[in-house]
Amino acid sequence: MSINKKKDALLLVMAFLFASGCGTDDPLTITDKPTKKAALKGEVNQDTLRIVFYDFDRTIPVIHIFHETGGADDVSNKSDQFFVDAFGGKERINRLKRHFVRLTQAGVKCSIVSYGYTSVIKESLERVDLIDFFEADSIYGRDSEVMRRFHGIKHKVISKEMRLRGVGYEEAIFVDDSQKNIKACAEAKTCQTLHIHEEDGLTEENMVFIESGLKNK
Ligand SMILES: [Mg+2]
Incomplete structure (x- = not known):
């Protein structure tokens, strides 16, 4: 072997040892993990919840407004009393208001x-003074672009919204009275889920559970 060939072989061995990381610390060992903000006293894990995805019919109102109105896309002719009754009466509406105040004040x-139709949902919420807790672009009805794109598969709509906002599994919960929708969301491991078992929408217990920041999940 000529001197040049020996030199080439030595360089090759050195290059190999360098590339294989011989004698160096493993650079892929990352120890800096993102830190979470400390939980507020008495509100365990409250800071982990960032978004709640509610179904509408039979979850926020106690009745199924879409079915009750024959699938109408305009409910402006309905009386105020119709909406008060649909949401379970004044006392429940006040409780819903406190629920949404607590969440929105916590930054959720x-x-x-x-x-249901987006305009019907908005009109219904307006008539019982709950609309202010929902940003205009956060209500996705059957006629919304995103619901159409995902063929009404709710957990796909939720997943898209979560990705857009950089929200993780633990930071979101989907609330629905439909076992089918809840099961599909849970199976897809999109976010946490809460099935409304009662016939009459979100109960006191359900609201307390969501407000507790999902500490029991
Ligand atoms: Mg429903």
């Missing part, structure tokens, strides 16, 4: 993913 975003 409230969103609706529903098979």
Whole structure:
């Protein structure tokens, strides 16, 4: 072997040892993990919740407004009393208001993913003075672009919204009275889920559970 060939072989061995990381610390060992903000006293894990995705019919109102109105896309002719009754009366409406105040004041975003018409959902919420807790672009009805794009598969709509906002599994919860929708969301491991078992929408217990920041999940 000529001197040049020996030199080439030595360089090759050195290059190999360098590339294989011989004698160096493993650079892929990352120890800096993102730190979470300390939980507020008495509100365990409250800071982990960032967004709640509610179904509408039979979750926020106690009745199924879409079915009750024959699938109408305009409910402006309905009386104020119709909406008060639909939401379970004045006392429940006040409780819902406190629920949404608590969440929004804690920085939690409230969103609706529903098979009802967007305009009907908005009109209904307006008539019982709950609309202010929902940003205009956070209500997705059957006629919304995103619901159409995902063929009404709610957990896909939720997943898209979560990705857009950089929200993780633990930071979102989907609330629905439909076992089918809840099961699909849970199976897709999109976010946490809460099935409304009662026939009459979100109960006191359900609201307390969401407000507790999901500490029991
Ligand atoms: Mg429903």
